Amino acid sequence: xxFDELKKTWEKEMNTKSPQMENSIQIAQKTDREMKGVLAxxxxxxxxxxxxSVAALASGxxxxxxxIFSLYLMMAVSIYxxxxxxxxxxxxxxxxWTLRTNIDREIEKLEKQSRLLSGVAxxxxxxxxxxxxxxxxxxxxxxxxxxxxxxxxxxxxAGCIALGVLVIVLNKNAVNKKLAPTLERLKNLKxxxxx
Amino acid sequence: MTSEFNHLIHNNQRRLRxxxxxxxxxAHADDVYQEILVQLWRSFGQFRGDAQVSTWLYRIALxxxxxxxxxxxxxxxxxxxxxEASEPPGxxxxxxxxxxxxxxxxxxSVLLMMHLDDLPAADIASVLGLSVNAVHIRINRLKxxxxxxYVD
Numbered sequence: 230x231x232f233d234e235l236k237k238t239w240e241k242e243m244n245t246k247s248p249q250m251e252n253s254i255q256i257a258q259k260t261d262r263e264m265k266g267v268l269a270x271x272x273x274x275x276x277x278x279x280x281x282s283v284a285a286l287a288s289g290x291x292x293x294x295x296x297i298f299s300l301y302l303m304m305a306v307s308i309y310x311x312x313x314x315x316x317x318x319x320x321x322x323x324x325x326w327t328l329r330t331n332i333d334r335e336i337e338k339l340e341k342q343s344r345l346l347s348g349v350a351x352x353x354x355x356x357x358x359x360x361x362x363x364x365x366x367x368x369x370x371x372x373x374x375x376x377x378x379x380x381x382x383x384x385x386x387a388g389c390i391a392l393g394v395l396v397i398v399l400n401k402n403a404v405n406k407k408l409a410p411t412l413e414r415l416k417n418l419k420x421x422x423x424x
Numbered sequence: 425m426t427s428e429f430n431h432l433i434h435n436n437q438r439r440l441r442x443x444x445x446x447x448x449x450x451a452h453a454d455d456v457y458q459e460i461l462v463q464l465w466r467s468f469g470q471f472r473g474d475a476q477v478s479t480w481l482y483r484i485a486l487x488x489x490x491x492x493x494x495x496x497x498x499x500x501x502x503x504x505x506x507x508e509a510s511e512p513p514g515x516x517x518x519x520x521x522x523x524x525x526x527x528x529x530x531x532x533s534v535l536l537m538m539h540l541d542d543l544p545a546a547d548i549a550s551v552l553g554l555s556v557n558a559v560h561i562r563i564n565r566l567k568x569x570x571x572x573x574y575v576d
Contacts, residue, residue, distance in 0.1 A: 238517040239540035329553025421531040
């Protein structure tokens with residue numbers, strides 16, 4: 230068999246139809262719906278947080294300045310987080326790309342994502358922590374009339390800190406065990422293109 | 425549009441399966457295939473016919489396979505490509521074709537598929553992001569490799 234005969238074999242292979250006709254469109258549509266559903270749930274949760282914050286402010290429920298501050302902060306966070314999620318997951322237009330530009334783009338995105346996950350404490354946990362601390366402290370002060378925290382509040386804060394540490398560890402783990410191998414694989418593909 | 429899409433997939437199913445298997449290996453081929461279908465479905469309505477259908481199909485399939493690799497963060501499957509030193513198969517031409525495709529890296533194997541599908545070198549170059557000259561060089565290299573491996 231020589232190289233030119235490969236073409237005939239290829240044509241024959243490609244024209245051999247699978248006995249079962251897959252309902253491809255259903256698979257595609259179902260997966261597409263599922264992806265949109267997850268994003269919709271995450272965005273809805275943030276929208277709900279935003280509405281609750283506005284309602285709490287409008288009703289005058291929060292009288293303590295610290296609690297008012299935390300509600301404003303929660304509004305900002307509930308806009309910022311979906312913005313980041315939507316930006317990261319927006320539909321990709323694949324039909325204008327060459328494989329090379331796509332690989333370059335994905336490498337750049339992965340490197341950014343690694344930096345983002347590595348710095349999750351800065352962009353995600355810190356604002357949330359400020360919301361939790363000021364909110365709980367403000368609520369406590371409004372309820373008891375003093376800013377001196379009791380043991381219950383201290384335990385609550387300790388729990389929040391532990392949770393934050395866990396999130397940081399999990400993110401570091403994701404960077405090392407998942408993103409790094411993918412990045413390596415993409416760089417290998419780029420190398421194949423350059424060879 | 426639905427029936428046109430089904431028709432398109434039906435006619436190119438094996439082609440897409442080849443790409444999916446190359447990028448996902450045997451273990452994840454179905455997942456990659458599904459990702460390719462989703463991206464084809466999303467892009468199908470916007471396909472204006474500026475390019476050949478096969479060029480458009482390869483472009484979407486390759487980029488979708490790449491997106492899958494990035495999203496799913498799977499370890500490369502050992503069946504993605506076989507070691508080059510493996511023994512050539514028997515005389516069955518389909519087996520030789522499969523063996524040769526398996527022995528190539530991802531880029532060379534899809535380049536070969538496009539070449540076997542009679543895509544012009546300029547189209548292959550535009551899908552992969554190579555120069556036309558580089559495509560010709562790679563095709564000659566593949567011919568040489570095939571001859572070394574299978575032609576006595």
